Amino acid sequence: MSEIQIFYLTGCPYCDSARQAAAELMAETPAYRALTLRWVEENEEAALADSYDYYRVPSLFYGRDKLYECSPLHGYGAIKAHLKAAFDRVLAA
Numbered sequence: 001m002s003e004i005q006i007f008y009l010t011g012c013p014y015c016d017s018a019r020q021a022a023a024e025l026m027a028e029t030p031a032y033r034a035l036t037l038r039w040v041e042e043n044e045e046a047a048l049a050d051s052y053d054y055y056r057v058p059s060l061f062y063g064r065d066k067l068y069e070c071s072p073l074h075g076y077g078a079i080k081a082h083l084k085a086a087f088d089r090v091l092a093a
Contacts, residue, residue: 002036004038005052005060006040006060007052007058010043014070017079019039021083058079
């Protein structure tokens with residue numbers, strides 16, 4: 001199985017959008033269900049979060065490869081599109 005780590009913060013509206021988008025993508029595309037999403041709360045796993053190179057959440061990594069880092073300019077549609085691209089990239093690896 002392929003694991004994607006998703007760094008997030010509790011209460012972050014962008015992270016909430018990412019959770020909703022991930023759930024929708026998994027429901028819409030059965031192939032995505034082969035992916036394991038490991039949600040890492042930045043404050044609860046600070047040492048792990050500090051060992052990765054990102055500034056904003058949500059941020060997605062496959063191993064040490066950054067797949068996506070959210071921007072404050074990204075609305076729900078952009079977040080979902082970026083998650084879809086990340087999921088497709090991992091499945092193609």
